[in-house]
Amino acid sequence: MERQEQDAGSDDAMDSFLEKFQSQPYRGGFHEDQWEEEFEKIPLFMKKAPSEIDPQENPDLACxxxxxxxxxxxxxxxxxxxxxxxxxxxxxxxxxxxxxxxxxxxxxxxxxxxxxxxxxxxxxxxxxxxxxxxxxxxxxxxxxxxxxxxxxxxxxxxxxxxxxxxxxxxxxxxxxxxxxxxxxxxxxxxxxxxxxxxxxxxxDIRKAKLKEKKEQNQNEALLQAIMVYFEDGDRSELYRVPPNSTLLQVLQHPRYFVKALTPAFLVCVGSSAFCRNYLRGRKVRQVK
Structure with missing residues (x-):
């Protein structure tokens, strides 16, 4: 008897729910004009998750x-x-x-x-x-x-x-x-x-080193072959400049004179005929 009363109560509750469901519009459904966007917010159906999850915008995903x-x-x-x-x-x-x-x-x-x-x-x-x-x-x-x-x-x-x-x-x-x-x-x-x-x-490293050494030897040979001189103020003597001297060192020499604001030097190949003829009979000193 008690079981029948419970079943009757359940039926009455279901009938009441169905009447309410038919008389009132369903809340929480998709809107016709934006159902695709709302469908995309459901985690199970998302094609791509947002890079930043906003709990207000995507509460289910945040959960x-x-x-x-x-x-x-x-x-x-x-x-x-x-x-x-x-x-x-x-x-x-x-x-x-x-x-x-x-x-x-x-x-x-x-x-x-x-x-x-x-x-x-x-x-x-x-x-x-x-x-x-x-x-x-x-x-x-x-x-x-x-x-x-x-x-x-x-x-x-x-x-x-x-x-x-x-x-x-x-x-x-x-x-x-x-x-x-x-x-x-x-x-x-x-x-x-x-x-x-x-x-x-x-x-390539070996080739580069050989090339560098060859160029260095060529530069040293060129420095040894080239002679640099300057004339004193009276043009009576020549001074030979060492290859490792700087321009400043030469300009500070007591017998060097700058004319027309332009330093002047005589540069020639020591073994050349011109150099031998030019130096013949002239007194040459070594700059120290």
Whole structure:
């Protein structure tokens, strides 16, 4: 009897609800003129999440975010969430946001060295695609301190050294990686490329040094061949100027005179016939 009374009460409540539903307009539905925009605000149907989440504009999304990044969760869980978020941004080729996510994960300072190594290595990959090769190299170095045999970190480090033209270091990183996996195709290809570029660079350095030495020898020979003189004020004597003398030192010589505000010198090749004939019978002194 009591069960029948409860069922009757439930039926009456449902009838009352249906009458109210039919007599009053439904509240909370989409508006006909902007239903697409309102549909887009539902997290499940969003094509792309907004870069900045406004709790007033997107309360449902803000609620989900607070659940995902709940500070009461362990540092490992939070770091892993940021890693996954960074991976999603990386797949979308939004490397700047990926770097931010990986950085936030590292800030959690979780106790899992493998997870931290992955965060460093992944951030290095994002930095690499942004062209920040030195930052990427710093990250893979940090990843290897946590996990020396992290093959992805070694591959990315070798890539960075190639971009920075550190060919010797690139070869070394490739060799270290091949000790872990001798069949790693990327390392084999990079090592061959880095070794070739290293040999080319060393050859160019040798050529540049030989050219520099040759030019230096030519300059020294030219300095030895060229003779520089000046006449004293009475034109009775010539003074030979040492090759290493400066103009100021010569101008300060007591027997040097400047005429018409223009310093004058006689410059000739010491072994030439002109020089021998010009100096014949003239007294030459050495400037000290």
């Amino acid at each position: 989900l975010q607070s659940i995902i990044f709940d500070e009461e969760r362990s540092p490992e869980e939070q770091a892993r969430t940021f890693k996954d978020e960074g991976n999603d941004y990386f797949k979308e080729k939004d490397y700047k946001k990926a770097v931010i996510s990986y950085t936030e994960g590292l800030k959690k300072k979780c106790a899992d060295p493998d997870l931290n190594a992955v965060l460093y290595s992944n951030r290095a990959a994002a930095q690499y695609y942004l062209g920040n090769f030195r930052s990427a190299l710093n990250d893979v170095t940090a990843a290897r301190k946590l996990k020396p045999c992290h093959l992805k970190a070694i591959v990315r480090g070798a890539l960075c050294h190639l971009e920075l033209k550190n060919y010797v270091e690139a070869v070394n990183w490739c060799d270290e990686g091949l000790q872990i996996d001798a069949t790693e195709k990327k390392l084999l290809e990079m090592r061959a490329k880095a070794d070739k570029l290293k040999r080319t660079e060393q050859r």
